[in-house]
Amino acid sequence: MSDVTTSGRRVSPLRNVVRLLGPPVAVGVGAVLLLQFVLARFQISGIIIPRPTEIFEVMRSEIFIEQIGLSVWQTWQATLIGFALGGGAGVLLGIGMNESKLMRFVFYPYVVAFQSLPKIALAPVFALWLGFGLTMKFSFAAMLAFFPAVIATLSALSTVATMRLEMATAFGARRGQLFMRISLPSAVPGIVSGLEISMAFALIGAIVGEFISPSSGLGQLLLTYSESINVAAEFAVLLVLMLLGVAQNKLLFGAVRLAARRFFEPA
């Protein structure tokens, strides 16, 4: 997590590490110790808030490791397929709507209508149509991933600097050249940010899909532990889910975004 703050002056590397990592480590360790102490001191039941040691015990158990490994894979599979389909289709529709005024005009009301529907509410309908299992999960994830990609692509493409387009037009760029050489590369950072949101929504879609038609994955695991009031295990799953979210949203997309910035961001 050393990328969180930027260092100002150059100081000795060790001091820099302490300066950067000191506060978060202190907060983390402090919070864990405080929680452990307060929960023990006031004898608060583990059913309400599990002690850090309890969560740690659960995470070490073989059965949990086995279950969580499988569940993470199942959820992530649905997330990735959904993201690829929904995000990809969204970018394509965004491009189409930017390039063709007719297409934009015709699709816009539908995009707005769907945009304002809390799309989670469609989960039961998806379960009705597609039943249980992977297809339902990735389709629902794809639907959630689709709209942020459309919106971001459209807005990134329609805000490309006019002067840049004018310059290329004056040099005789044809429509296709204008798109491939100017518009699309200019829009890459915006599209990448949109896809980042798409991916976060794909994960939400996969988990809600698992909540609604429980067949596998982290969503089902959360429900199972919740029904058996195993709060420590519930927290352990949330912790893993958080790491998964960080891995895909912050690390993976952080890298992609950094690359996109580096190559495409305006000077």
Place this chain on the structure above:
Amino acid sequence: MATARHAVELAGLRHVFPGRGRSVQAMEAVRNVDLTVEPGEFVSIVGPSGCGKSTILKMIAGLLRPSEGSVRVWGEEVTGPRREIGIALQDATLLPWRDVVSNCLLPVELHGKVTDEARERVAGLLERAGLAGFETRRPKELSGGMRQRVAICRALADDPTLLLLDEPFGALDALTREQMNVDLNRIWRETGKTAILITHGIEEAVLLSTRVVLLSERPGTIVDVITPPFPPTRTRELLSRPEFAEVCGQVRDRLFAGEQAKPDRAEAGA
């Protein structure tokens, strides 16, 4: 090449930006502009902001169609962007994902294949613009002045016969601007291009041009044409000569005369 042909001919040029409903009123930007530019000339168009200077340039570049009148480049009616034209705008509009050389090669790519000849030409232009050694830099690693130099090299990259410059140094500080002017003069002499410069800097126009065209306030019409009586080679030293100041004063007087006419006109209109 037929010697009789003019580089640019503007005849009875008028441009009106159409209104849209009640919210946007139609606006006449340019009215009745006649101008002929001969091969090898450096013509500046000077006028107050919003007088339609850029509109004229865009019509020559084929980006805008005139509402009335005609634009001819090398004797042919302009109906769209033409290969003979190289352009540089106030914003350098370099593509941040390309390095200096491939930014310069953009027009060549847009017109066809990038040849070794074009690469050599770009290398020569960059050398001449003092950018040797910066070929693989990205735009964000360059200063504002350097970016504008790259933009001018890009304008010249596909060997156009007509160079259009829309306030290319408008955003630069005064000292950099002076240096850029001297360099531009040298590049113009060495390449022998015909050039049209849009600017609101009187000194810049007088320093660079063989002719200075003065435009009135909107709708822009030509008020006067002044020919600075200096040899083609212009140096910084010229800036401090009394003759130079005299010509600048002349330009300023003519522009100011146009300004003063305004209240009368407004009263007459009311």
Place this chain on the structure above:
Amino acid sequence: MSVRVWLRWGVLLVTTAILLLCWQTLPTGGPGSTLPKLDAVLAALGPGGEWDVYLRALRTTLIEAFAGLAIGFVAGVVFGVLLGESPVLRRGFYPYALALQALPPIALAPIFVIWFGLGVESKIGLVAAATLFPILVSTMTGVAQTDPVRIEMATAFAATKAQIRRKIIFPGLVVPIFSGLEISIVLSFLAAITGELISANAGVGVILEVYQRDYRLAEEFAVLMILVVVGLLLALVTRIARRAVLERMPHE
């Protein structure tokens, strides 16, 4: 109007007509059909529809959404200002704030059910947790990114710390807080419905599942249509509120 405009409207209307026609004719509407016919949905939206059920559910959901949003908003602004003003606190908590933000908030739904039961309280908690972070993060970055030159300027005029806060920092927060709030408004509605879908005794999520279980798909789709309208209204209200706020409050 030009030919182009006519063409556009024509294509839009024809497309919509074809879609509606397909919706009416393609579903069988009989037993085993998983899509209700258009006229059945319209009938469920008409005066004969179960409006008392729809509206009661909608009221529950909106109460959950707004109560949760209010808690999330206040907590988000307070913590956002605290973290924004202290670089040490920010450095200490920021990684955790980022990590918690990466956790899909709806995954907390089962925990909140354990904590607060099936009633509105668990949904309010979930909504508060979901809406907290967008507001916290945008407030915090708003505070942290106050132009240092402005603070220098105010310091040069001998402004006190409280004055700097009130006159320099807070006016700059209106826009970022509102952007965070806009995201959170959408999230609040979404989180409330998710909570209800998972386990609840009232609300839109519940009636959606009940209608589906009873195979009354026309009513279920009618509720979805109502949600579209409510969503549009929420977006509209947000937009009006934005304009009103920006007009009255000092901002950039």
